[in-house]
Amino acid sequence: QQQVKQSPQSLIVQKGGISIINCAYENTAFDYFPWYQQFPGKGPALLIAIRPDVSEKKEGRFTISFNKSAKQFSLHIMDSQPGDSATYFCAASMDTGFQKLVFGTGTRLLVSP
Amino acid sequence: DVKVTQSSRYLVKRTGEKVFLECVQDMDHENMFWYRQDPGLGLRLIYFSYDVKMKEKGDIPEGYSVSREKKERFSLILESASTNQTSMYLCASSFDPTGKLSYEQYFGPGTRLTVT
Numbered sequence: 001q002q003q004v005k006q007s008p009q010s011l012i013v014q015k016g017g018i019s020i021i022n023c024a025y026e027n028t029a030f031d032y033f034p035w036y037q038q039f040p041g042k043g044p045a046l047l048i049a050i051r052p053d054v055s056e057k058k059e060g061r062f063t064i065s066f067n068k069s070a071k072q073f074s075l076h077i078m079d080s081q082p083g084d085s086a087t088y089f090c091a092a093s094m095d096t097g098f099q100k101l102v103f104g105t106g107t108r109l110l111v112s113p
Numbered sequence: 114d115v116k117v118t119q120s121s122r123y124l125v126k127r128t129g130e131k132v133f134l135e136c137v138q139d140m141d142h143e144n145m146f147w148y149r150q151d152p153g154l155g156l157r158l159i160y161f162s163y164d165v166k167m168k169e170k171g172d173i174p175e176g177y178s179v180s181r182e183k184k185e186r187f188s189l190i191l192e193s194a195s196t197n198q199t200s201m202y203l204c205a206s207s208f209d210p211t212g213k214l215s216y217e218q219y220f221g222p223g224t225r226l227t228v229t
Contacts, residue, residue, distance in 0.1 A: 002172075009153065032216050043117070043203055043220030044156070089155060099144050099207045099216050100171075105155040 002027060004092050006104030013111050019077040021107045023090035026071065030092040034101070035064065035075050038087045047088070048075070080111045116140070117221035119204055125227045132191040134224050136204030143208055145187035146218065147171075147179060150201040162187055194228045201225050 005024045013019045023033075034049035050057045050064040050073065057064045063076040077084055090104040120135035138145065144163050148156040148171075158171030160179040168179050176198060180188045187206075191198055202225075205218040 006155070034216065041222065043205070043222050045220065046217045049216070093216050099218070100146075100158065100161065101156075101216070101218060102158075103148075103156040105153055 002102050004090055004102050004104040006090050006107060008107060009105070010108040011110070013077075013080045013109065015080065015082060015111055015113055017080050017111075019080045019084065019109055019111070020074060021088055021090070021109070022072065022074045023092075023104050024070075024072045025092050027092070027094070028071070029094045030102075032093040033064070033066065033073050034091050034093075035062075036089045036091060036103075038089065038106075040086075044087075044089055077109075080109075082111045082113050085109055085111050117204055117206055117219050119202075119221040119224050121224050122222065123225050123227075125229065126191075126194050128195060128228055130191075130194050130228075132194050132226065132228075134189040134191075134202055134204075134226070136187045136189070136206075136221055137185055138187075138206040138219070139185065140206070140208065140219075141184065142206035142219075143184075144206060145181065146205040146207075147177075147187065147189045148203045148205065149173070150203055150223070156203065159189065191226075194226075196228050199226060199228045 035047045036044035037047040038044040061078045066073045088107045091101040117138045146161040147159045162168045162181040178190045201223045203223045204221040207218045
């Protein structure tokens with residue numbers, strides 16, 4: 001119930017291509033779905049987040065698509081660049097008052113030049 | 114800029130040693146978290162704290178304890194280190210400036226702990 005399942009585990013995309021990472025959850029009480037980006041040697045940092053009252057959120061080349069009925073959400077990176085090579089984590093949270101996040105297992109993205 | 118610092122980037126300890134990992138944040142955040150990150154397992158929550166001297170267990174608290182004596186500092190303690198505690202440890206903090214939960218967590222750079 002508390003898990004967030006993330007796929008794929010790793011992804012190689014050519015420069016200029018679209019990177020797609022998928023996540024699924026079971027707990028319908030989750031009400032906040034962020035994506036974190038982690039570069040080697042750094043801690044994760046918030047990239048983009050969505051709440052279930054919208055089906056899509058776009059920030060620059062990064063888009064979250066959210067399907068409430070399917071309990072799935074995905075990250076799309078348009079025009080992928082070598083600088084996007086990083087590990088991406090989806091996460092979910094609910095209004096417990098403590099701002100706890102449940103993270104997916106991570107996707108290692110490599111964008112080839 | 115929010116800054117979360119961790120006392121060591123790399124640490125090597127022997128089995129059975131008591132290990133202290135320190136985390137400091139400089140933005141007066143209320144909430145602080147300790148995670149461990151392992152390949153294929155993502156980030157798993159060990160403990161968190163929502164106020165000074167308050168602590169709550171996360172998903173994998175066994176073998177760990179925490180201390181929060183000051184708002185800016187959150188320590189993770191491995192009472193008797195074991196080889197299965199070899200991992201990357203990440204500290205994070207978050208705040209709620211408006212009374213509406215913002216959820217964003219700010220992470221430190223991590224401590225890679227090796228227990229031999």
